[in-house]
Amino acid sequence: MNYTKTKSQKFNLKRYRKLFPVTKDYIYLNHASTGPLPIPAVKAITQLAQRYAKEGSIEWEEYEKLSNRTRQLTAKMLNVTGDEICFIQNTSQGIIIAIGTIPWQDGDNLILMQDGFPTNLYPFLYLLPNIEKRYVTSSEILADPCSITKRIDKKTKAIALDWVNFLNGIKIDLTTIGQIAKEKGIYLIIDGMQGLGATTIDLKKSYVDFFCAAAPKWLLGPHGIGILYISKKTLSHLQPFNLGWLSADWKDFYDIFTPKPLKTTAARFEPGTKNYFGIVGLQECLRLFLEIGIDKVESQIYHLTDYLISEISSSKFETITPRARSKRAGIVSFRRKDKAGQELYLKLKQNRVVVSLRQEYLRISPHFYNTIEEIEHLIKIIKD
Ligand SMILES: Cc1ncc(COP(=O)(O)O)c(C=O)c1O
Incomplete structure (x- = not known):
């Protein structure tokens, strides 16, 4: 050649x-299967484990700082704000939060990627058995993004697609599809697992409502941690779902019994204690990407x-x-x-x-x- x-x-x-x-x-x-952990991530996870062993407990404020730093690094990578980032365990959890927070109504329908990875299919089948599914393939979108438009009617509530297909590698154009979803007032849910860390992204330019990806593939991070972006506009009118005691805006824990207000940011969908080993490893990986x-x-x-x-x-x-x-x-x-x-x-x-x-x-x-x-x-x- x-x-x-x-x-x-x-x-x-x-x-x-x-x-x-x-x-x-x-x-x-x-790397489309699993990314190997880089040395800085290994070191950070090990150091945290050693501190646990030696000190027994670590102050919550320190963990909050770590989480907020990692949230900011994620936001920088996606060109959004830290308030729009929520930590999740895996890509599936991001999809499940999107499903649970969208106000579905009887008669709604939704568009799915027929040849997408099961992460972006099974939750819809199990959790929304009565919502009509309309299917489009990655090749059809590649040939013509309007193949999505043809499947939309007044009752279409959401479009859920894989950014990069796990098998054929087709990357769909988020800006064009976001524009279609915006014009029609439809929620756009993107599984970004096979793209984030491999290719550039600017979610400020693309009208995506939900974008999720876990760390252990192209981001080279540990298992059990991932990120979910929810746009500010979308955050303002979601249904309550996946909420717990740490969804509230705690300043400290001196008074446990006075009710605290719900966070207004995407972090409200983190219901309890977070995976700090995952977050500290992810932080190092994000630093590496942003440095290069x-x-x-x-x-x-x-x-x-x-x-x-x-x-x-x-x-x-x-x-x-x-x-x-x-x-x-x-x-x-x-x-x-x-x-x-x-x-x-x-x-x-x-x-x-x-x-x-x-x-x-x-x-x-x-x-x-x-x-x-x-x-x-x-x-x-x-x-x-
Ligand atoms: C497109 C895509 N999304 C998600 C996943 C994994 O999902 P989860 O993080 O929920 O295990 C994979 C795994 O191969 C994938 O290819």
Whole structure:
């Protein structure tokens, strides 16, 4: 292929690569599954655990400061305000909060992504059995965002879509879809799990009501922590749901029995004691992204995936990820037509190259600390 390895990363790759010990033993290209914890996150979690062991308890005020700092870092990453950020345990919880706080009425309908990840499907099926579901595929949206408009009528209450599809890697245009939802007065719920940390985002520009993502994939964070953005406009008219004692605006705990007012911010959907190990790990990951710059992270991921796509563009392969950068993020999925996916997957595994096998397709998902040489190694094995 005539791909020229031109634009290299605009940050000190060698330095950042050292933060990922996984690189010593593996060619790790599996961030759409799980991201390895960087050293600063490991250190911060360990230090907190050691303090627990030595001190027994840590002041609530200190935890509040940690939470608020991490909230601000999240807000910076999304270009929104800290008041619009709520910590969640996983992406599912974000979707469930959206479902519970939207004022559904009899006869409403909703639009879902048919080939989306089950996180953004099952809660709707289980929790809203009587609301009509209308389905659209990621490929239909890719071909024409108006495919959504065609499914909307006066009774459409919400649209719930995956920002980046877990299988084919298609990235939908949040600005265009947000505009459609805004014009029609429909709630827009986005599962951002396969995009956040891999590609740039500006939620101020996009009319998204709910956007959620957990930490352990592209954000490289720990399990059991994630973020839910709820826009200020949306926050003002939601139904009460997932509320608990820490949803109230406590200044201190000297007087437990006088009722305290409900927080007006998105933090009111954090009902009780938070996952501080998760938050402290996430804080370090967000710092890393903001230090390097998410635009540079994205640019390095495109640099690697452009090369991969160019190498598998022969008739020997079927690639289901779009070629254009604007239509994908960090996932590239393909199969070799003359070989079973399982065979290639095992061969890569034997050679310590970690990828995923999904529905017969090899799913490759490199991050900013991967190198062109690693992609070359992968290509050599799959072409052999
Ligand atoms: C698009 C998408 N959303 C969400 C998840 C995971 O959801 P949760 O954080 O609720 O486990 C995945 C996992 O593969 C995913 O691909």
